[in-house]
Amino acid sequence: MGCVLKALLLENLHPDATKILASRGIEVVTRTGALDEDELVDTLDGVHILGIRSKTHVTQRVLEAGKDLLTLGAFCIGTNQIDLKSAAGQGVAVFNAPFSNTRSVVEIAIANIISLVRRQPVFDKDMHAGVWNKTAIGAHEIRGKTLGIIGYGNIGTQLSVLAENLGMSVIFYDISEKLALGNARRAGSLDELLSIADVVTLHVDGRPTNNGIFGAEQFAAMKPGAIFLNLARGFVVDVDALAEALKAGHIAGAAVDVFPQEPKRKGDAFTSPLQGLSNVILTPHTAGSTEEAQEAIGQFVSHKILDYLGTGSTTLSVNLPNLALATNNGAARIAYLHHNTPGVLARVNNILADHGENIEGQLLATRGELGYVVTDIGSEIEPETITALEAIEQTVRLRVLHGPQH
Structure with a gap:
């Protein structure tokens, strides 16, 4: 990703969540309680990963303040505490744990x-x-x-x-x-x-x-x-x-x-x-609160977050088009989230061709107003190519992911 990623984990998540994220070099900050809207707005600067349970409400204002936020983990089943539409509009992938408890x-x-x-x-x-x-x-x-x-x-x-x-x-x-x-x-x-x-x-x-x-x-x-x-x-x-x-x-x-x-x-x-x-x-909202369930949730959501950050995979994301992606073995992968309108894929491919980029594989999924196209490239991507892609008016978020040998 080109920088050290930072995760903010709230509401006393299972220690495995911290352990799994930290094992990939992510800086993890934990807090035992929930934060209100103002506290979140003041805290999210420089945060790439936010982990919550049911008490923290992630509103449109919070998401707009979290300019660096890439993904949000709901370490629970429900996601009604999150403005999912705003998260999608900001290009923030939301994952939850629908089965773990x-x-x-x-x-x-x-x-x-x-x-x-x-x-x-x-x-x-x-x-x-x-x-x-x-x-x-x-x-x-x-x-x-x-x-x-x-x-x-x-x-x-x-x-x-x-x-x-x-x-x-x-x-x-x-x-x-x-x-x-x-x-x-x-x-x-x-x-x-x-x-x-x-x-x-x-x-x-x-x-x-x-x-x-x-x-x-x-x-x-x-x-x-x-x-x-x-x-x-x-x-x-x-x-x-x-x-x-x-x-x-x-x-x-x-x-x-x-x-x-x-x-x-x-x-x-x-x-x-x-x-x-x-x-x-x-009982105090503890039906799903066993040590076994919290451990499983901590592991499941953390691995979903890492998979998204590393490969671009959005399987089981609750707000983005779902793509199941293997590890990129090529030089680079372009994960491009865009507004779902006609002609976007053609424009992406024309830009890649104009800049001499060879497409080795490409997958597209759509979900309502959003499209998600992931393209593997056989060589390093020039900065000018990225600039041209980001200039497409339908762009929501573009990430460049590199294969393990890079």
Whole structure:
């Protein structure tokens, strides 16, 4: 890259992230907490790599201030805390970890389901209060119960398989067409699922249209005595409506890991209308927070960042056209991100030909308004060639990458 790259890693990322990036000569600065918008704007000068989790919000203003920023790693599943369109417009590749903590979330979902169906939070509270309340009333096995999964993606599908192995029947609802695994069946509508399921669990993504999708109407449509879980996104559920359904006894128990408003830092005060309610499990956004998951996330996202910086590969980038690229064994590779309009590729190739550059390989991918063309050249690229390419009006970002022997 011609200079020492600098990474700023926030929110107490796993040490493997630092280790992996530093092993490639990258200067790594870490901070345990999140930064607000003003702090980010003041800090990003000279930063090429930014690593965050869910608490740091990367806005258009932040991205415009980060003139040196090449790539952004979201060391988590969600990316709704990032202005992805602005990042793409600045030529900043965003990577996340869509699979790395799936198992951790699924395991805690199973644990919560069993605990709530057996009323363990109630017994636990009584015992700590010195009350011996041995009874089977209201406690059930999960075998033979119906699990309703809303959102049949990576987490929903794996949960489906594990729940079936424990003897549950599974029904799911998703707005996209999904292949049912095992004996799971697709519900024709959300109302159908809610009317059947003994346990309802949310595993939807963070798209804006999911805001407030589960409220008083949906809780009323659930079976009396059903259990409710939200380990997905805080803003998708009306927690006041959930609290009312619990107080009324219509919902027999709930496990909630995510909330509409969450404290920014560990140790900050937390309040919720769900506090103190019977047979309710509240956890501080830790469904995916196991040592195994955090290690896997730290490794996965860091390697994605290094792959992008070294080869130009954008596989699994959430905002740029996806190209899977091998290591460049030639003299140079041009990674050219541009506005997706007719004639750009022809102009690129004409400039290369006019400057005597021999193309050894070329790949193109598009994604909405962006195009990404990667060209391997058999010789060193002259500065005049780069200047001519950068002068194309559709240029978003151009990087020149060199093969390992260079």
